[in-house]
Amino acid sequence: MAIELENVLPSEIEKRSFEIITEELTQNGIVLDPEKAPVIKRCIHTSADFDYAQNLVFSENAIARAKEAIRNGASIVTDTQMGRSGINKKRLAQYGGQVYCFMSDEDVAEKAKRDGTTRAVASMEKACELDEKLIFAIGNAPTALIHLYELIRAGKIKPELVIGVPVGFVNVIQSKELILELSDTPYIVARGRKGGSNIVACICNALLYNL
Amino acid sequence: MAIELENVLPSEIEKRSFEIITEELTQNGIVLDPEKAPVIKRCIHTSADFDYAQNLVFSENAIARAKEAIRNGASIVTDTQMGRSGINKKRLAQYGGQVYCFMSDEDVAEKAKRDGTTRAVASMEKACELDEKLIFAIGNAPTALIHLYELIRAGKIKPELVIGVPVGFVNVIQSKELILELSDTPYIVARGRKGGSNIVACICNALLYNL
Numbered sequence: 117m118a119i120e121l122e123n124v125l126p127s128e129i130e131k132r133s134f135e136i137i138t139e140e141l142t143q144n145g146i147v148l149d150p151e152k153a154p155v156i157k158r159c160i161h162t163s164a165d166f167d168y169a170q171n172l173v174f175s176e177n178a179i180a181r182a183k184e185a186i187r188n189g190a191s192i193v194t195d196t197q198m199g200r201s202g203i204n205k206k207r208l209a210q211y212g213g214q215v216y217c218f219m220s221d222e223d224v225a226e227k228a229k230r231d232g233t234t235r236a237v238a239s240m241e242k243a244c245e246l247d248e249k250l251i252f253a254i255g256n257a258p259t260a261l262i263h264l265y266e267l268i269r270a271g272k273i274k275p276e277l278v279i280g281v282p283v284g285f286v287n288v289i290q291s292k293e294l295i296l297e298l299s300d301t302p303y304i305v306a307r308g309r310k311g312g313s314n315i316v317a318c319i320c321n322a323l324l325y326n327l
Numbered sequence: 328m329a330i331e332l333e334n335v336l337p338s339e340i341e342k343r344s345f346e347i348i349t350e351e352l353t354q355n356g357i358v359l360d361p362e363k364a365p366v367i368k369r370c371i372h373t374s375a376d377f378d379y380a381q382n383l384v385f386s387e388n389a390i391a392r393a394k395e396a397i398r399n400g401a402s403i404v405t406d407t408q409m410g411r412s413g414i415n416k417k418r419l420a421q422y423g424g425q426v427y428c429f430m431s432d433e434d435v436a437e438k439a440k441r442d443g444t445t446r447a448v449a450s451m452e453k454a455c456e457l458d459e460k461l462i463f464a465i466g467n468a469p470t471a472l473i474h475l476y477e478l479i480r481a482g483k484i485k486p487e488l489v490i491g492v493p494v495g496f497v498n499v500i501q502s503k504e505l506i507l508e509l510s511d512t513p514y515i516v517a518r519g520r521k522g523g524s525n526i527v528a529c530i531c532n533a534l535l536y537n538l
Contacts, residue, residue: 119501119508126445126470133496164494164520165376198524201412234337259337283375285344290330297330309375314409314525 133161141169151179155304158322162314171307178277178302182251183327185276186211190249192320195219195236195260195282199253202317207324213249218242236260244273253279255316258291265294268301278303279319281311344372352380362390366515369533373525382518389488389513393462394538396487397422401460403531406430406447406471406493410464413528418535424460429453447471455484464490466527469502476505479512489514490530492522 124132137160141148146169148156159168189212194200200217208215218224218239227238236257243250244267252275254261261280267273280295280303282288292305304319335343348371352359357380359367370379400423405411411428419426429435429450438449447468454461455478463486465472472491478484491506491514493499503516515530 119504121473121498121501124497126439126443129470129495129497136496161496162494163374163376163523164496164499165374198409198413198528202409202524228337232337259340262332283373284340285347285372285375286335286340287332288375290332293330312374312525313413314523317409 130161137161140166144169154326155179155319155322158318159306159315162318163312165310167308167310168306168315171310173296173303173305173307175298175301175303178304179323181302182277182304182323185249185251186213186323187327188249189213190251190276191216191246192251192253193217193239193243193246194253194255194316195239196256196313196316198313199255199316199320202314203253203320204324207321211327216243216246234259237263240264240267249276251275251277251279251320253316253320255279255281255311255313256283258282258284258287261291262287262294265291265298268298275301277301278305279316280305281315281319283310283312283315285309341372348372351377355380365537366390366530366533369529369536370517370526373529374523376521378519378521379517379526382521384507384514384516384518386509386512386514389515390534392513393488393515393534396460396462397424397534398538399460400424401462401487402427402457403462403464404428404450404454404457405464405466405527406450407467407524407527409524410466410527410531413525414464414531415535418532422538427454427457445470448474451475451478460487462486462488462490462531464527464531466490466492466522466524467494469493469495469498472502473498473505476502476509479509486512488512489516490527491516492526492530494521494523494526496520 137157191213192215194217200215203215205215224235224238228235236259240260240263280292295303295305348368402424403426405428411426414426416426435446435449439446447470451471451474491503506514506516
C-alpha cells in the first residue's frame, strides 16, 4: 500500500485541520454556536475526539466574561503541570496575567499530608490566598474541582471562570455536575468522564487566541 | 438531583480507576495481552477514551525491548513540551536517562525557518546529534514522525523505540502507517487520528512504572 501524504505547508496545517473539523461537523449535522465554536473545535483539534462537540457545557455568557477577565489581567490557576506547560503564557502575559500551578509546591505536599487530603485540594486552598482575578483551569483532579466548588459555595473565592475538565473514573462525573449547579459562577465544563491536561490547556488557548 | 460522591481514599483513586477500566473492558469482551495491558489501560486512564483498547499497535517485543533500553539508561526525545512535562523524569533519571525536547530551542527555530520546514522536523535533526540510546516519543507533530521515519530509513538514527502517537487531521494517519512499515525498529503506535501529549507521556510512564 502506498502512503500518500497531503501536501500542506507547515504554516497551513492548523488552518487545514480546523477546515476538516468544520467539514465533518457539518456532515454530521452539527451546528455550533459561533461564540463557542473556537473552543469546541480546538478541543476536537487537540484530541481528534468529536465527543467534545457534544459534551462541553457553557454557562450563559461564559466566554464573553472569560475574555473580559483575561483582558483585565486575570491569571490562571491550574491543577496540572502539563496544563501549565501547554497554556500560552506569553499571550496571557500580554494582558498582565500569569499561570499558577501549586501541585509540586512543598508546602502544598505537606498540607495535603497533614490534612489527609490530596495535593489538588491543598493547592486550591493555596489559590485562595492570591489577591487577583482568577480563572480556574482544572484538567486533572476531581478532588480539586470538588473543593473549588466548596470554596465557592463558602464564599471564600469568586472565580472569573471555572474550566472544569478533569478526566477519569472516580468522582469525575460528579465533580463536574457540582459545578453545573453553581448559579453565579461562569463555567466551561466537559460533561462526563473526558477531559485532561491537553483539553484544559487548549480551552485556555482558544480563549486567548480569540480575544 | 443529589450528587453522590464515591468514597475512595486519595491514595486509592488510581487503583480504583484501573479496576473500573478493567471491568468495562471485560464487559465489552476485550481481553488484553498482559504485557501490553498496563500501557493500554494507562492510555484509557489518561483520556477516558476506550478507543485506545483498539487502536494501539505494538511491534513484536516492543515493550520488552523498550524496558531493557530504559534499564540501560536510554533517554527520551519528545516533540512536545507538554509531553516532556508529563513524563516522570525522576523515575527515568534513576536509570540514567533524561527527557529532551528541542522544540523551543532557538537553533531549531532558525533551522526550520532556513529550511522552510517545521520546528518538529528540525528538532529530529538535532536529536541525531545525541550520542546515546534514544526512545522517540512523538505526541504532536506528524512532520516529526515522518522525518524520523526518513532518518531511520537513511540509517542516520536507530531508536530503541518509536512511540508514534501524534494527534490530528493532516498527515497524522499517514505518518503512523509509515512507522508500521519499519521492520527493525520497535514501535508503539496509536493508529488513526488520536494521540497527543497526554498519551505520549502516559505511555512513557506506563513503561517506567512497570519495569
